[in-house]
Amino acid sequence: MIVAVLVFLCLAIGVGFLYWLLVLTEGTYLGPWAVAFLYDKGAGTYDRVKEFDSVDDAWYLAMPLQKALKGIRRPLILDVATGTGRVPLALLRNLDFDGHILGLDISFKMLQEARRKTAGREDRVTLLWMDGLTLHFLDNSFDAVSCVEALEFMADPRLALGEMARVLRPGGTLLATNRIGLDALLMPGRRFSADQLRKLISSLGFTSVEVKRWQAYYDLVWTRKDGRSSPGGRSRELQDVLCCPRCSEASLRWESGALSCRRCGSVYPVEKGIICLERPLDKAEMGVLAGT
Ligand SMILES: C[S@@+](CC[C@H](N)C(=O)[O-])C[C@H]1O[C@@H](n2cnc3c(N)ncnc32)[C@H](O)[C@@H]1O
Numbered sequence: 283m284i285v286a287v288l289v290f291l292c293l294a295i296g297v298g299f300l301y302w303l304l305v306l307t308e309g310t311y312l313g314p315w316a317v318a319f320l321y322d323k324g325a326g327t328y329d330r331v332k333e334f335d336s337v338d339d340a341w342y343l344a345m346p347l348q349k350a351l352k353g354i355r356r357p358l359i360l361d362v363a364t365g366t367g368r369v370p371l372a373l374l375r376n377l378d379f380d381g382h383i384l385g386l387d388i389s390f391k392m393l394q395e396a397r398r399k400t401a402g403r404e405d406r407v408t409l410l411w412m413d414g415l416t417l418h419f420l421d422n423s424f425d426a427v428s429c430v431e432a433l434e435f436m437a438d439p440r441l442a443l444g445e446m447a448r449v450l451r452p453g454g455t456l457l458a459t460n461r462i463g464l465d466a467l468l469m470p471g472r473r474f475s476a477d478q479l480r481k482l483i484s485s486l487g488f489t490s491v492e493v494k495r496w497q498a499y500y501d502l503v504w505t506r507k508d509g510r511s512s513p514g515g516r517s518r519e520l521q522d523v524l525c526c527p528r529c530s531e532a533s534l535r536w537e538s539g540a541l542s543c544r545r546c547g548s549v550y551p552v553e554k555g556i557i558c559l560e561r562p563l564d565k566a567e568m569g570v571l572a573g574t
Pocket residue numbers: 314317318321362363364365366367368369386387388389392412413414415429430431432435436437
């Protein structure tokens with residue numbers, strides 16, 4: 283009898299642990315590969331499950347972003363962990379928005395959904411398959427950086443915020459979300475108390491932090507990078523801000539429909555309208571490309 287109870291207890295703890303690992307925290311404590319795997323699996327049903335409200339997204343995300351970008355001609359925006367393209371779509375719905383959005387994500391299938399939903403807007407939305415923990419962009423590249431409902435899934439949210447600060451130009455706007463509520467307690471090390479967040483944000487060179495209650499599970503965090511730099515006169519091409527993930531040089535150029543690095547020779551293909559920085563071509567694939 284005691285043995286049966288012990289076995290039952292062990293099983294219950296095991297199942298509970300797996301549920302926490304795979305469902306409640308969406309694989310984040312197993313590593314980026316697990317997050318990518320689970321989001322790949324759920325990409326087809328993600329929008330249905332989330333039931334986004336486009337009016338809410340316009341009101342809470344797109345309009346304040348647009349306001350922060352006022353006066354900047356053709357702003358360049360980075361949306362980290364863009365998922366199925368929620369932020370790009372919210373911005374594009376606003377007819378006054380004339381900028382370009384780079385949306386990156388670690389899940390290729392989520393990006394495929396984003397590409398499908400932004401079909402015909404490829405000139406305004408570029409999608410990159412890339413881990414958001416290391417942002418392969420030059421310093422001070424973007425007028426705004428957003429990261430909505432995703433920081434807690436990154437292995438090191440402090441590092442991720444530091445990267446966002448680095449690639450944002452002085453005076454640029456950061457929009458991020460911080461997990462709150464009871465289930466945030468289930469994600470140790472992946473969310474911040476309001477105090478921790480303010481301290482971190484100011485240590486990263488941001489000013490005027492505004493933390494607003496948004497949903498039951500998230501606060502919206504708006505802040506601005508200290509300093510001022512004029513966005514005018516800077517180059518706005520992808521190749522001028524993007525660095526090669528292998529050698530870190532900004533030496534990527536378009537060749538035969540792929541991005542290739544002039545310094546280390548790595549080639550990053552475009553598949554299904556998505557630039558694949560997570561997986562450079564190997565030698566055999568490069569041979570096929572050269573033959574085309
Ligand atoms: C809850 S979804 C949010 C997506 C989108 N921002 C939205 O608000 O709908 C979390 C997203 O973060 C992405 N993600 C998680 N870890 C990531 C990482 N290290 N780098 C890039 N994307 C990541 C997932 O693939 C997923 O698309």
